[in-house]
Amino acid sequence: MSPKQSQIDHIIDRHHADKGELIQILLDIQQENRWLPKSALERVSKRLGIPLSSIYHVATFYKAFSLSPRGRHSVAVCLGTACHVRGAPRLLDKVVNAMDIAPGETSPDKRFTLSTVNCLGCCAMGPVLVVNDEYYSNPSPTEIKKAIAGCK
Numbered sequence: 001m002s003p004k005q006s007q008i009d010h011i012i013d014r015h016h017a018d019k020g021e022l023i024q025i026l027l028d029i030q031q032e033n034r035w036l037p038k039s040a041l042e043r044v045s046k047r048l049g050i051p052l053s054s055i056y057h058v059a060t061f062y063k064a065f066s067l068s069p070r071g072r073h074s075v076a077v078c079l080g081t082a083c084h085v086r087g088a089p090r091l092l093d094k095v096v097n098a099m100d101i102a103p104g105e106t107s108p109d110k111r112f113t114l115s116t117v118n119c120l121g122c123c124a125m126g127p128v129l130v131v132n133d134e135y136y137s138n139p140s141p142t143e144i145k146k147a148i149a150g151c152k
Helices: 005-014 019-033 038-048 052-061 081-085 088-099 141-149
Strands: 073-078 112-117 128-131 134-137
Touching (some): 005 038, 019 038, 019 052, 038 052, 073 088, 088 112, 088 128, 134 141
Antiparallel strands (some): 128 134
16 A cells, blocks of 8 residues: 555655754654655655655665555564673574564564564563563463553
8 A cells, every 4th residue: 555645745844844854744644654665765755856766775774664565564583792692593593483583574463573673682681572662571372472462
C-alpha cells in the first residue's frame, strides 16, 4: 500500500519543503508508513528538487530507514559482544523458532519484523530481546511467546 500524495505533501509542508530537513521528512514518512515506499521518495525528490539517487543514498545509509514494508511490531535481538558471549545466538534461534521468520524478514501478515542489532546499550541484561521498545533479559521460550502474543 503506497501512501497518498497528499499525505507526503503534508509531511513535506510541515518542514517548509526545506532540503535541509530531508532526514526528518524521511523519518516522518517512515513513522507514518513503517517504511519508505518508492512513490513517497519520488514525491520528496520532486518537491524538494533533490535527485532521487541522492534520496536513496540517504535512505540506504541509515539503518533507521527501510525500503521494504515492515511489520506493525518490531522484534529485535541484540548480537553485540556482551550479549553474544551470554548466549544471544541461542536466543535468536528461540525467537526465530517462535516467530517462524528469519532476521530481516517481515511476517506474511505484516504483524512483525524481526531484526538483529549490534548493541542496545544494556549489556548487563544480555542477551536481550526487544519487542516494541520493551526489553526482555534472557527470556525463556515461554516468555518469548508471551511477549509476542501480547502484540495485537
